[in-house]
Amino acid sequence: MIGCGRVGSAVALELANAGWEVSAVDEREEALGRLGDDWAGEFYVGHGMDIQLLRMAGIEDADAVVVTTDGDNSNIVIGQMAQKQFDVRLVVVRILDPARAEFFKSRGLNVVCPTQSAIETLTNAVRTFEGALS
Amino acid sequence: MYFLIAGGGKVGSNLARGLIREGHEVTVIEQRPLRFDQLEAEFEHQVHRGDATELFVLERAGIRRPPDVVVATTGDDEDNIVICQLSRDHYGVETTIARVNDPRNQPYFDLLGISPTVSATASIMGLIEHEVPQHGLIHLLELRKENLEIVEITIDKQAACAGKTIGEVVLPEGSRVISVVRNGRAEEPYGAMQLEAGDALLAILEPGKEDELRQILVRG
Secondary structure, three states: OEOOOHHHHHHHHHHHHOOOOOEEEEOOOOHHHHOOOOOOOEEEEOOOOOHHHHHHOOHHHOOEEEEOOOOHHHHHHHHHHHHHOOOOOEEEEEOOOHHHHHHHHHOOOEEEOHHHHHHHHHHHHHHHHHHHHO | OEEEEEOOOHHHHHHHHHHHHOOOEEEEEEOOHHHHHHHHHHHHHHEEEOOOOOHHHHHHOOOOOOOOEEEEOOOOHHHHHHHHHHHHHHOOOOEEEEEEOOHHHHHHHHHOOOOOEEEHHHHHHHHHHHHOOOOOEEEEEEEOOOOEEEEEEEOOOOOOOOOOEOOOOOOOOOEEEEEEEEOOEEEOOOOOOEOOOOOEEEEEEOOOOHHHHHHHHHHO
């Protein structure tokens, strides 16, 4: 897990509960607090673009990498590094900006765009309401 | 030519000034409100406000024309990489130039084919190498696309190759002497030419062969 904020920490906990061995990286030491007192996985403090840190956190042996730092562009470049340099089989990248999300999806990156999901959910909610009115 | 400069800090704004002075057409994109106001006072319509990693900002600044050159000079390496990737791969810009702020991020630029890059740290290191050639070998030019580089090596008195002819010196595979500078004059090398202490050789070689070459020409 690269980026261990509200989203990253929750995903890390879910995966750890499901039996994954999880190593988390975040710039802020406080992020460890989000993982709870019982966190049995690893936790590294540092910038997600620091290649040495990523190696220490075990990126070379990782089956999957999830990139959810608070910067779209950091996520984009870290995701491409994990995919192209470290040959991680599954790389999932969060990109908040729908336009960049679409472009990097077309370039072969596995992208999740929460903004786009929200747009669709909200639009559908209104459409459903509209349907119920008529 | 038409230049799009992403990032109007010290580097970007001075670059814009220089290019405008030379008669080029320039658009600068700047995100920080205060900085934008300063730039607008000077560059007027030639500066656009916004985040240059957003597609609509790039488009408003004219990326669809497309510019002849996009220069990414922001203070964030990840932004510079994304700006160059979008320019090149989404908008078909042929030449992108990126500033590297933290040399530790250079592998990201290399991996993603963002080239050429400019790094102040690397430039100063290069100058130091040139002024203090402790290793006997100075990097002059890197031809990334061709995977070649040109270096300068000065032959010292202890070198075993001093006194030998060029034909007698066996260089590592993939390297070759292209010029011999003697008494300030560059001469074309030939097999029977005798090497002397103090000669500066310009050699072209594949990156990674420097040590082998140095072994042969410097230590001998």
